[in-house]
Structures are given as structure tokens and as C-alpha cells.
Amino acid sequence: MTAPSTAPAPPSRGGRWIQQWDPEDETFWNETGEKVARRNLIFSVLSEHIGFSIWTMWSVLVLFMGPEYGLTPADKFLLTSMVTLVGAVVRVPYTFAVAIFGGRNWTIVSAGLLLVPTVAAFTVMEPGTSFNTFLLVGLLAGIGGGNFASSMTNINAFFPLRKKGWALGLNAGGGNIGVPVIQLAALAVIGASGGPRVLLGIYIPFIVVAAVLAALFMDNIENVKNDTGAAKDAAKDAHTWIMSFLYIGTFGSFIGYSFAFGQVLTNQFGRTPLEAAYVTFIGPLLGSLIRPFGGWLADKYGGAKITLYNYVGMGAATAVLVFASMEKSLALFTCAFVVLFVLTGLGNGSTYKMIPGIFQTKALAKGLEGExxxxxxxxxxxxSMGLIGAVGALGGVGINLAFRQSFLSYGSGTGAFVSFLAFYAACFGVTWAVYLRRPAAKAQSEAATDTKPQLNYAEV
Structure with a gap:
């Protein structure tokens, strides 16, 4: 094997550009690659973390909005649904942006853009503001959801396949923690009798710091920038859309429940905003922290297997939620919801590990080798990660709309949980049928002939 250069090429065109990058080469990785990759991972996590906080800030802002704001529970669920929708849609262009501008360059821009929804919300957050104004400003917050897609696409290029589950899990988990962090910040502000503008004002300087640090310490990879046609090819592959469906079940659940948990507690169980804030951060926090562990388990045992068993757990936790909702048991409901959050985080890690494994398996089946x-x-x-992340986030829209309709129809979230249970069963079936099922007749046929075996994704 021809050894690549053991150091990144010097910056060119006024930016930090790496022109040769081969993380699969162990010499390159050990001497240079790992250090550079970890540095980019750290500052990618910071920017994505704040992006998640800004995206989900309306999950806590609605808790500040009491009767004086004139919004019904249905209005609040609609508001959070639309914020989630924008966050899902912008993930597609954000994925393309990495290939067009470079990972470092786009991290700087995307971090700076977070000032727009934060300052806008700071300006309009007061009683008497119309619902349409809140909705418009809420839509701006959706751009925070795009940071995940560009960050994951960028970090995926830095790490070798054997490290991707851990690296992507850590990157995403560090970003996901932005959800409970802003909820904890809201708890502190509410507890200190502060208003929503105090919470928003806290984040403005952090946004500036994240953009500056990205400019100082991150890098662009030249061959990623040059490949602007990859998204089109990924969109033509059936596995992109199959994994999108599965990611709706894991990440869509995580982000949807993050927006809805506090509202369900206040509307169904009569909790005050402060009482709700005391528990709403726990689920997203644990779900975020366990995401890297889900990636590690997938590295070790195979993402498809971990994802399959995880859906079994999610279905069981949801069945308990249905029972607790019908019995009006707040303690059981809260515990089951936290368990479900943990499982969404675990599944987030395992599903994202599957993606590079699937395409690597396809590459080997095409006869490609090595680099x-x-x-x-x-x-x-x-x-594909950007597209999968975008479609997966749409699950959060569905969850909030399902809760809205359930409260309008039944006065509780029970009906929504029943629909979620059915969806998790479908995700289990798809995972098994596509990535784990291996009919005996086909296996015997392959063993008895010299024909090329079918692709086996069980270890991805």
C-alpha cells in the first residue's frame, strides 16, 4: 500500500483545507488522522449542541406562555409541530452545503445563523403578540435542526468505518444534549422567577463563541467539497429511504417527545410549568447520553440486531404508557416515558451506525476493495445521512400532530400512544425483513452453487 502523506496539506484559498484524507489507512490515522478528526469532532459537537437548543427552545418557551398569551393547548402543539417541520426540511440543503462550501465553512455560517431566531424570539416574546407572529418566529427556529445534518455528514468523512458508530454517536449525542440543557436552563430561569427573554439572552453569546471556535479550529476536506452529486446518487438508493423510515421511529420519537413531554404533563396531568420542567429534561438527557453507547453496541454486535431489539423495548414502553395514560398514573407514566426516551437514544446510535455499514457492504459486493x-x-x-436525518425528523412533526389530535378528540394522549405502538411494530417488521431475515432455502441454494451470494446486512 502506498502510504499517504502523514500530515494535512497546508491551507489554501484563505481557508483550512485538507487535500488528502484517508482515515482507513492505519498509518495515516495513527500519526495524523485521529488527532485532526477528534479536534473537528469537538467543535462540531459544540455547534450542533447549540443548534439543537435553539431548535427546541419552543418546547420550553410554550411553558412560559400562560393564559395571558391567549394560546390553547392545540395552538401550542401546532406551533411546536411547525418548528419541528422546518427543522426537518432544512436538513436537506444543510447536507448539500457541506459538499458545496466545506464542513468548517458551513459550520461557521450555520452557527452564526442561529442568532436570527434567537434575537427574533427575544423581540416578540410578550403577551399580546399574535399567534401568527409566534408561528412565524417559531419557524425561524427550525434552522437549528439543520445543524445536525451538516455536522453528521461532515464528521462521517473524518472517521474510519470501524470508528464511525462511536464517532457519529458521540457527535449526535453531544448535539442531542442541547435539548435537555435548554430545558434545564429554563428550569433555572423559571425557578428564579425570570422570564423567557432571560433564557434567550443567555444563548446569544454562546452562539457567537461557537461560530468563532469553528473558524479557529475546524477543517474542510477537499474531496468532500468536490462531490456535490453524491446526494442525488444516495436519493436513488432504496436503503436511504428504508433507513429514513427506521429513523422516524428512533430520532423522530426523540425530537417529537422532547417537544411534547412538557405539554402532555401540563395538559393531561395538570402539572404547573415549574413542575413539568423538573422532569421534562430527564428523558432527553438520558436519551442523549446513551446515544454513543448505542453506536458502540452497534459497532460490536451489529446495528441491525441492536435496532431490532430496541424496537421491541420501545413497543413495550409505549404499551406501558397507554396503560398509565388510561389509569391516570403520573408516576408510572413519567417512568415509562423516561425509559422510552432512553430507548430512542439507543436506537438513534444503532440506526446511524447501520448507514455506513450498508453502503460499505454494497461497495464490497460491487467488487471494490481497499480505499x-x-x-x-x-x-x-x-x-444519505442528511436525507435520512431530514425524513427522520418529520417523525417529530407527526408525534406533535398526533398529540394535538388526540387531545382534541379524547382529552388525553392515549390515542396518540396507540398509534405510536403500531408504528414501532412496523419498524420492527421492516428491520427484520430487510436486514436480518435470511431464508433457509436461499442460503442452501447459495451454498450448493458457485453463484454470488446475496448481500447480507446482518452485521452492519
Missing amino acids: EAAAYGRRLSGA
């Missing part, structure tokens, strides 16, 4: 196979896998997995 050529690794480059093929990085190219399509990086591009």
Missing part, C-alpha cells in the same frame, strides 16, 4: 470501497461507502453514506 476505493471505503471512498464509495463514505460518499454515499455521508450524503
Whole structure:
């Protein structure tokens, strides 16, 4: 094997550009690659973390909005649904942006853009503001959801396949923690009798710091920038859309419940905003912290297997929620909801680990080897991650709309939980049928002939 350069090429065109990057080469990785990759991971996590906080800030702002704001529970669920929708949609262009501008450059821009929804919310957050104004400003907050897609696409290119589950899990988990952090910040502000503008004012300087640190310490990878057609190729692959469906079940649940948990507690169980804030952060916090562990388990045992068993757990936790909701048991409901949050985080890690494994398996099946196979896998997995992340986030829209309709129809979230249970059963079936089922007749046929075996994704 021809050893690549053991140091990044010097910056060119006024930016920090790495022109040669081969993380699959162990010499390169040990001497130079790992250090550079970890540095980019750290500051990617910071920017994505704040992006998640700004995206989900309306999950706590609505808790500040008492009767004097004139909003019904249905209005609040609609507001959070639309914020989630924008966050899902912008993930697609944010994925393309990495290939167009470079990972470092786009991290700077995307971090700076977070000032727009934060300052806008700071300006209009007061009683007497119309619902349409709140809705418009809430839509701006959706851009915070896009940071995840560009960050994951960028970090995917930095790490070798054997490290992707851990790295992507850590990157996403560090970002996801932005949800409970802003909820904890809201708890502190509410507890100190502060208003929503205090919470928003806290985040403005952090946004500036994240953009500056990205400019100082992150890098662009030249071959990622040059590959603007990868997203089109990824969109043509059926596995992109299958994994999107599965990611609706894991991340869609995580982000949807993050927005809705506090509202369910206040509307169904009569908790005050402060009482709700005391528990709403626990689920997102644990779900975020366990995401890297989900990636590690997937690295070790196979993402498809962990994802399959995880859906069993999610279904069981949801069944308990249905029972607790019908029995009006707040303690059981809260415990089951926290367990469900943990399982969504675990599944987030395992599903995202599956993506590079699937495309690497396809590369080997095409007869590609070595760096050529690794480059093929990085190219399509990086591009598909943005699309999968976008579609998956739409699950959060569905969850909030389902809760809205359930409260309008039944006065509780029970009907919504029943629909979620059915969806998790479908996710279990798809995971098993596509990635784990291996009919005996086909296996015997392959063993008895010299024909090329079918692709086996059980270990991805």
C-alpha cells in the first residue's frame, strides 16, 4: 500500500483545507488522522449542541406562555409541530452545503445563523403578540435542526468505518444534549422567577463563541467539497429511504417527545410549568447520553440486531404508557416515558451506525476493495445521512400532530400512544425483513452453487 502523506496539506484559498484524507489507512490515522478528526469532532459537537437548543427552545418557551398569551393547548402543539417541520426540511440543503462550501465553512455560517431566531424570539416574546407572529418566529427556529445534518455528514468523512458508530454517536449525542440543557436552563430561569427573554439572552453569546471556535479550529476536506452529486446518487438508493423510515421511529420519537413531554404533563396531568420542567429534561438527557453507547453496541454486535431489539423495548414502553395514560398514573407514566426516551437514544446510535455499514457492504459486493470501497461507502453514506436525518425528523412533526389530535378528540394522549405502538411494530417488521431475515432455502441454494451470494446486512 502506498502510504499517504502523514500530515494535512497546508491551507489554501484563505481557508483550512485538507487535500488528502484517508482515515482507513492505519498509518495515516495513527500519526495524523485521529488527532485532526477528534479536534473537528469537538467543535462540531459544540455547534450542533447549540443548534439543537435553539431548535427546541419552543418546547420550553410554550411553558412560559400562560393564559395571558391567549394560546390553547392545540395552538401550542401546532406551533411546536411547525418548528419541528422546518427543522426537518432544512436538513436537506444543510447536507448539500457541506459538499458545496466545506464542513468548517458551513459550520461557521450555520452557527452564526442561529442568532436570527434567537434575537427574533427575544423581540416578540410578550403577551399580546399574535399567534401568527409566534408561528412565524417559531419557524425561524427550525434552522437549528439543520445543524445536525451538516455536522453528521461532515464528521462521517473524518472517521474510519470501524470508528464511525462511536464517532457519529458521540457527535449526535453531544448535539442531542442541547435539548435537555435548554430545558434545564429554563428550569433555572423559571425557578428564579425570570422570564423567557432571560433564557434567550443567555444563548446569544454562546452562539457567537461557537461560530468563532469553528473558524479557529475546524477543517474542510477537499474531496468532500468536490462531490456535490453524491446526494442525488444516495436519493436513488432504496436503503436511504428504508433507513429514513427506521429513523422516524428512533430520532423522530426523540425530537417529537422532547417537544411534547412538557405539554402532555401540563395538559393531561395538570402539572404547573415549574413542575413539568423538573422532569421534562430527564428523558432527553438520558436519551442523549446513551446515544454513543448505542453506536458502540452497534459497532460490536451489529446495528441491525441492536435496532431490532430496541424496537421491541420501545413497543413495550409505549404499551406501558397507554396503560398509565388510561389509569391516570403520573408516576408510572413519567417512568415509562423516561425509559422510552432512553430507548430512542439507543436506537438513534444503532440506526446511524447501520448507514455506513450498508453502503460499505454494497461497495464490497460491487467488487471494490481497499480505499476505493471505503471512498464509495463514505460518499454515499455521508450524503444519505442528511436525507435520512431530514425524513427522520418529520417523525417529530407527526408525534406533535398526533398529540394535538388526540387531545382534541379524547382529552388525553392515549390515542396518540396507540398509534405510536403500531408504528414501532412496523419498524420492527421492516428491520427484520430487510436486514436480518435470511431464508433457509436461499442460503442452501447459495451454498450448493458457485453463484454470488446475496448481500447480507446482518452485521452492519
